[in-house]
Amino acid sequence: MCIPDSQPVHFESPDTMTNYPSATNTRSVGQRLIDALAASDAVRSSVAYAQALGAAVNVAVVDVSGVLVAYLRMPGAPLHSIDIAIDKAYTAVSFGLATSQWHGVLQEHSDAVREGIVRRPRFVAFGGGLPILENGLRIGGIGVSGGSEQQDEAIALAGLKAIGLAEPQL
Helix, strand or coil: CCCCCCCCCCCHHHHHHCCCCCCCCCCCCCCCCHHHHHHHHHHHHHHHHHHCCCCCCCEEEEEECCCEEEECCCCCCCHHHHHHHHHHHHHHHHHCCCCCHHHHHCCCCCHHHHHHCCCCCCCCHHHHHEEECCEEEEEEEEEEEECCCHHHHHHHHHHHHHHCEECCCC
């Protein structure tokens, strides 16, 4: 429908709108995200755990917007796993879901969703990515790649435990 320029358009009064805080009149929201030191500590702790397992991995931490905050590549870790680790962290923070859970979650959806979402750039549907939670709020994601799916997830979890952040629901 096209509204001619000569006709006034009437909108709901801002005083009756409930989605804007009238006291502060702001149009933005605060967003919590993992800080660089915590991200660095998580990555370093994950690498230490991987060394104890005898695995050579890549470890990445992204903030709540999916932007890389910290990253380490162990000597001998597969080169393709660089981007996979980053994308596992990105997928985990994007959906707030461990990447290992996607196989089961996708079974509940239509063929179109199952086939389409796995083709999305940066989407990873196998273990090694975990959302980072603080007091129930998603503040980032951690991704590990280079070991088995189970090793990658355990290594990521070791990084979260080392910085004292809530474990995601696995």
